[in-house]
Each structure stands twice: as C-alpha cells, then as structure tokens.
Amino acid sequence: xxxxxxxxxxxxxxxxxxxxxxxxxxxxxxxxxxxxxxxxxxxxxxxxxxxxxxxxxxxxxxxxxxxxxxxxxxxxxxxxxxxxxxxxxxxxxxxxxxxxxxxxxxxxxxxxxxxxxxxxxxxxxxxxxxxxxxxxxxxxxxxxxxxxxxxxxxxxxxxxxxxxxxxxxxxxxxxxxxxxxxxxxxxxxxxxxxxxxxxxxxxxxxxxxxxxxxxxxxxxxxxxxxxxxxx
Amino acid sequence: xxxxxxxxxxxxxxxxxxxxxxxxxxxxxxxxxxxxxxxxxxxxxxxxxxxxxxxxxxxxxxxxxxxxxxxxxxxxxxxxxxxxxxxxxxxxxxxxxxxxxxxxxxxxxxxxxxxxxxxxxxxxxxxxxxxxxxxxxxxxxxxxxxxxxxxxxxxxxxxxxxxxxxxxxxxxxxxxxxxxxxxxxxxxxxxxxxxxxxxxxxxxxxxxxxxxxxxxxxxxxxxxxxxxxxxxxxxxxxxxxxxxxxxxxxxxxxxxxxxxxxxxxxxxxxxxxxxxxxxxxxxxxxxxxxxxxxxxxxxxxxxxxxxxxxxxxxxxxxxxxxxxxxxxxxxxxxxxxxxxxxxxxxxxxxxxxxxxxxxxxxxxxxxxxxxxxxxxxxxxxxxx
Numbered sequence: 273x274x275x276x277x278x279x280x281x282x283x284x285x286x287x288x289x290x291x292x293x294x295x296x297x298x299x300x301x302x303x304x305x306x307x308x309x310x311x312x313x314x315x316x317x318x319x320x321x322x323x324x325x326x327x328x329x330x331x332x333x334x335x336x337x338x339x340x341x342x343x344x345x346x347x348x349x350x351x352x353x354x355x356x357x358x359x360x361x362x363x364x365x366x367x368x369x370x371x372x373x374x375x376x377x378x379x380x381x382x383x384x385x386x387x388x389x390x391x392x393x394x395x396x397x398x399x400x401x402x403x404x405x406x407x408x409x410x411x412x413x414x415x416x417x418x419x420x421x422x423x424x425x426x427x428x429x430x431x432x433x434x435x436x437x438x439x440x441x442x443x444x445x446x447x448x449x450x451x452x453x454x455x456x457x458x459x460x461x462x463x464x465x466x467x468x469x470x471x472x473x474x475x476x477x478x479x480x481x482x483x484x485x486x487x488x489x490x491x492x493x494x495x496x497x498x499x500x501x502x503x
Numbered sequence: 504x505x506x507x508x509x510x511x512x513x514x515x516x517x518x519x520x521x522x523x524x525x526x527x528x529x530x531x532x533x534x535x536x537x538x539x540x541x542x543x544x545x546x547x548x549x550x551x552x553x554x555x556x557x558x559x560x561x562x563x564x565x566x567x568x569x570x571x572x573x574x575x576x577x578x579x580x581x582x583x584x585x586x587x588x589x590x591x592x593x594x595x596x597x598x599x600x601x602x603x604x605x606x607x608x609x610x611x612x613x614x615x616x617x618x619x620x621x622x623x624x625x626x627x628x629x630x631x632x633x634x635x636x637x638x639x640x641x642x643x644x645x646x647x648x649x650x651x652x653x654x655x656x657x658x659x660x661x662x663x664x665x666x667x668x669x670x671x672x673x674x675x676x677x678x679x680x681x682x683x684x685x686x687x688x689x690x691x692x693x694x695x696x697x698x699x700x701x702x703x704x705x706x707x708x709x710x711x712x713x714x715x716x717x718x719x720x721x722x723x724x725x726x727x728x729x730x731x732x733x734x735x736x737x738x739x740x741x742x743x744x745x746x747x748x749x750x751x752x753x754x755x756x757x758x759x760x761x762x763x764x765x766x767x768x769x770x771x772x773x774x775x776x777x778x779x780x781x782x783x784x785x786x787x788x789x790x791x792x793x794x795x796x797x798x799x800x801x802x803x804x805x806x807x808x809x810x811x812x813x814x815x816x817x818x819x820x821x822x823x824x825x826x827x828x829x830x831x832x833x834x835x836x837x838x839x840x841x842x843x844x845x846x847x848x849x850x851x852x853x854x855x856x857x858x859x860x861x862x863x864x865x866x867x868x869x870x871x872x873x874x875x876x877x878x879x880x881x882x883x884x885x886x887x
Contacts, residue, residue, distance in 0.1 A: 324881075332798060332880045353802050360800020367884065371795045375512035385799040387505050432799070 279440065279472050280306035280329060285338035287324055287495075298324050300495035302338070311466040311473045313486035315501075320492045322476040323444055329474065330363050330442050331355040343439050360388045364433030368445035370425040372417040378404065378428045379413040385436040403435040404428075406469075407461060423454025430461060434471065441465065443475040447482050459485040510813045513785065521817070524781040528821025528863070529828065531774045532856060536829020538763045539852035543685065544843035545759040554719040555584075556616065557726050558748035560711040562739040565591070568708035569738050571699075576732055582716050582725035587612035588709040590695065594657035594671065596647070603643050605657060605691040606710075607698035616713050619682040626651065626677030634697040637673035640688030644678045651675055655691070663703045671701070684847055714742070771859070778821075778867040782814050786871035793875050794883035807876035814868025815861065822860035826853065 287299040298321040306312055314322050327333040328340055331347045340348045342362060350358060364385075372381045382403050386396045404410045407427040417425050426446060433441055443462065447455035463485050465471040475486060483489045490497050514521050559577065561567040568590070577586050592605035610630050614620060622630075622638060630636045639649055649655065652675065659669040673693050681688045699706065716725045726742035733740045743751070786793070793806060801809075830848055837846040 327881050330798070353804065356797065356800050356802035356805075358800075359798065363798075363800075365798045367795075371791055371884075373512070373792050373795065375516050376508070380508060380512075384509075384796065387509070388800050393505070436799075 279308040281341045283339045288336045311487040313483035313489040316492035362439040364438040364441045366443040368448040370429040382431045403431040407431045441473045525821040529825040532825025533828045540833045556745040557714040559742040562741045584715040586714045590710040607695040622679040629676040636676035637693035638677035642688040782871045794880045803876045810872035811868045815864030818864035
C-alpha cells in the first residue's frame with residue numbers, strides 16, 4: 273500500500289457497532305483513495321457513517337477490519353500512544369461546534385497542538401501569529417471565545433488545526449452551526465488553504481452548497497461510498 | 504511549565520467553586536497545624552525527654568511525697584550515675600490565671616541532669632551563692648517582663664512558711680534558654696535548701712526524683728531495682744523512664760494525641776470528599792475539552808498527568824496557605840496564657856503537612872484523572 277499519488281488509502285474497511293444485542297454495520301468493505309492536495313467532500317444522510325469514517329482516518333477510532341493508511345503509515349496498527357503522537361503531527365481536526373477551550377484566549381487555543389512540539393515559547397508564538405493571520409484573526413489573538421462570533425470561533429478552530437502544519441485537515445460539518453455569511457467565509461478559507469497552501473482536506477457535510485466548494489464529492493450510504501448522489 | 508497555563512486556566516474555570524474548595528482545604532490545614540502545636544504542647548517534650556533519665560515518684564502518684572533520705576540509696580543502686588529531687592510548689596504569681604511550673608530543686612544536681620537548660624556560668628554561680636535565688640526560663644521571663652535582679656513574690660497555696668506567712672520572695676538570679684525548641688523554658692526553679700528550712704511542714708520530704716542511668720538500654724532494669732529497694736515500705740516508689748513519665752502525665756488529662764488524631768481524620772476525610780467532588784465535577788464539565796486535547800495529540804498519559812497536577816495544585820494552594828496561616832496563628836503564642844508552655848509548630852509536623860498535601864492532591868485527583876485518561880474522543884465529542 274501507499275504510493276506518492278495517494279495520501280489516504282482505505283481498503284476493505286469495516287466498522288461494526290453494537291447497541292445492546294443489535295449489530296450495526298456502519299461501514300462495509302469500504303475503499304477510498306485520496307491524493308495529496310485533494311479537497312474531498314463526503315456527503316450522506318444522518319447515520320450513514322460519515323463521521324465514523326472521519327474518526328477512523330483521524331486515528332480517533334479503530335476499524336473492526338480493513339486497513340487505514342495515511343501518508344504511507346498503517347495507522348490501524350499503531351498503539352494508543354503512537355496514535356496520539358501521530359495525530360499531533362499529521363492531523364488537523366475541525367469540529368462542527370468549534371470546540372475551543374472557553375478559558376483560553378484565541379492565541380492559547382491555537383497554541384495547543386504546538387505544546388507537544390519541541391518548540392520554544394517564541395517559536396510557538398510566531399507559529400500561532402502566522403496561523404491566526406492566515407485565518408484573518410491576527411487582531412483577535414487575546415480575545416476569549418465568548419468575545420468572538422461563531423464564524424470567528426470556527427476560524428480560530430481552523431487556525432488551531434493548521435498551526436502544526438499537519439498532513440491532513442479533517443472537517444466534521446465545519447459550517448453546520450453557522451449562518452450563510454459565516455459559512456461562505458469558512459468555505460472560502462478552506463478553499464484557500466487547499467488551493468494556495470496545498471492542504472489536503474476531507475470534509476463531512478450535509479450541505480450541498482458546502483460540498484460544491486470541494487474539488488470532488490463522494491456519497492456515503494449504508495456503509496459504502498459512491499460518486500453518485502443518493503436517491 | 505509549558506502546560507501550566509492550561510492547568511491554571513482549568514482552576515480558574517469556576518472561580519467561586521475553586522475559591523471555596525481552596526478555602527476549605529486552607530481551614531483543614533490551619534486546624535492541622537494548630538492542633539499539631541497543641542498536641543506537641545500536651546506531650547510536654549516527650550520527644551526531647553532524655554533516654555538515660557528516669558523519674559521515680561510515689562507508687563500512688565504525685566500526691567504523696569518521698570523521703571529525702573531515699574536519694575543516697577538511689578544513688579547507691581548499680582547503674583545509677585546521679586540523681587536530683589524536685590518538689591512542686593504551685594504558687595500564684597500576682598493572679599491565679601498566671602500559671603507556670605514552680606519547683607524547689609537542688610541547683611547543681613538539677614543543672615547537671617538537664618544540660619539542655621542553658622544558664623550562663625555567672626548566673627549559675629549567683630544561684631549557688633544565693634539561698635533565696637531562683638532562675639526562670641526565657642519564655643516565662645519575657646512573658647512577665649522579668650530581668651535578672653528582680654524580686655519575684657509567689658503566694659503559696661500549699662506551702663506556708665515557718666513564720667505563718669504564705670508569701671515567698673525570690674531573687675531572680677538567672678534566665679535560662681533551651682538547647683532545643685521543645686525544651687521547656689517556662690519553669691521557675693528555686694533552691695530546695697531555702698524551701699526546706701522555711702516551710703512549715705513535710706520537712707525532709709520531696710516530690711520525686713530524677714535519676715540518670717549509665718546505660719539507657721538497661722533503664723527498665725535499673726528502674727525495677729530502685730522500686731525493689733523500697734518495696735513494702737510506706738513510701739513505695741514507681742520508677743519509669745522520663746518519656747513514659749511525661750506520657751503518663753499527659754494522659755491524666757486525656758489521650759490528647761488520639762483525640763486530635765480523630766478530629767483531623769474526620770476533617771481530612773471531609774476535605775477529601777469536598778476536593779474530590781470538585782475535581783470530579785471539573786473533569787466531567789470538561790469532557791469535550793479533554794477530547795479536543797486528545798484529538799490534537801495529547802496522549803492518555805499526558806491527560807492523566809495534567810488532571811493530577813491540577814488536583815495537586817489545588818491541594819498545594821489551599822494546603823500551603825493553611826500551613827502558613829497556622830504558622831502565623833501559632834506564632835501569636837500559647838492561647839491559654841501559660842498552661843501550654845511548649846507551643847510551636849513542630850518541623851516534623853510541617854513536613855507531615857506537606858506530605859498530606861501531596862497525598863490529598865493525589866487522592867482527589869486519581870479518579871478523575873483515570874476517567875480523563877480513559878475518555879474516548881469519539882464518545883466525548885458525541886456527548887458534547
């Protein structure tokens with residue numbers, strides 16, 4: 273597995289959940305390849321397994337069967353501590369509800385992934401300022417999340433996701449909690465990160481308007497992927 | 504240090520809750536420190552009691568005196584190096600509330616037996632030269648503003664003089680210090696020969712004997728030998744090590760150590776629940792935040808460590824403030840105005856306090872820390 277043209281490769285991925293005695297096959301024999309620099313939107317109805325797939329690619333969950341390879345690394349074979357270390361350098365994750373720490377300023381929130389890197393305080397500060405500048409919030413570094421709008425909070429979350437220069441940006445409904453104007457701003461920002469900074473992005477969304485900003489869209493239904501929208 | 508802003512911000516998350524938790528820990532450690540000083544005071548220097556010293560008193564207790572003539576027989580006992588006797592005076596200085604130990608002793612013998620009492624040589628010579636001379640410990644001298652050369656009157660409650668009066672006057676010829684903090688510097692000591700010739704009754708009788716033995720390892724054997732000397736006499740003795748004697752004296756009031764231990768156990772158990780509850784709530788409220796930390800790459804071990812350090816910081820903040828407050832309160836002096844002559848914060852209890860702070864921090868943090876460590880990101884994000 274793993275070629276220069278494939279950043280994410282998933283083979284025969286199977287994920288089963290158990291609810292009491294009931295067995296739920298969320299993902300079935302799923303295969304996917306994502307080349308570097310791609311901006312892929314994953315769409316599908318609720319419960320189709322979009323977020324589960326994202327969590328598996330992020331190394332936040334483990335597959336029941338199959339292989340998940342990111343940048344040539346079989347992450348399904350890593351231990352918990354190896355996965356944590358791997359995430360810190362390879363994954364930038366953007367949540368629907370921003371998930372900023374309310375007691376930290378924007379600057380401190382963005383700094384979080386860098387606390388794990390062998391960087392001095394001055395180096396961390398410089399990286400944080402750059403990331404905040406990229407998302408257009410350099411002047412809000414000392415603001416707390418409660419002092420920011422929803423769109424600004426999500427931009428801080430994006431700055432946090434890109435500050436360590438990860439291999440892959442994973443977005444779980446990044447515009448799901450925003451008004452249309454903020455949604456456009458965020459989608460434009462993600463597009464810019466993809467086009468201008470070469471970031472590979474996987475975005476889970478319900479919204480066709482958001483998916484339209486991606487380079488391509490895949491549809492997940494009943495645990496399998498297709499290029500065609502679900503009827 | 505790079506993680507400290509994260510820990511500090513977690514403590515500031517619910518400021519009122521943190522404030523009251525710190526306050527409750529502070530009060531617990533203030534109580535701990537203050538009761539440690541009280542406990543030390545009631546132990547009356549057990550920790551500094553001479554291992555080679557015995558105390559011999561009447562088998563029935565202090566109430567019955569012993570013949571002065573026993574001294575020669577005691578000193579002739581194999582294993583005995585030297586002895587001195589003491590007699591309780593129990594007088595009043597100006598006001599009955601002014602309580603301190605007053606004893607008639609043999610100056611030379613007493614000072615030899617108690618090298619931990621530091622008396623300048625010239626003051627010792629002055630005491631030996633003056634039959635009405637007396638010496639006082641530094642604490643009691645400072646308490647009443649005494650200085651060498653002062654005349655100290657004591658009103659006897661028991662010991663009337665030959666002339667029928669109850670007022671005894673002494674020349675203060677010396678002020679002694681202690682070699683250790685726990686040395687009792689609240690005693691007032693005067694000469695037995697003056698006391699003997701002046702008292703109206705009980706001539707030739709003394710309160711008890713202090714005895715030095717040549718080998719502390721054989722102290723019990725020597726004690727039994729002394730008691731055997733006077734067995735079946737009217738004045739049977741009960742001889743024990745000074746340590747056992749002081750412990751026995753303290754237990755006449757009650758087992759203060761056990762009482763204080765019980766109080767502190769209850770207090771710390773309560774604090775354990777209060778601080779533990781604070782930490783549990785704090786971690787539960789931050790489930791989504793902890794999930795974010797794990798998502799960005801914080802390992803399970805690091806998350807466990809962060810919660811434990813947070814818990815330790817909470818305990819350290821309250822505990823250190825509490826110990827400092829206890830230090831200050833104890834420094835204000837004996838709260839009874841003289842009944843607790845040795846009143847200070849024993850260094851070993853300061854260390855014990857620091858140990859309890861660490862134990863409290865770990866005990867209150869371990870459950871939430873393990874909970875945080877085991878938290879699965881996918882579950883946490885779903886719950887949030």
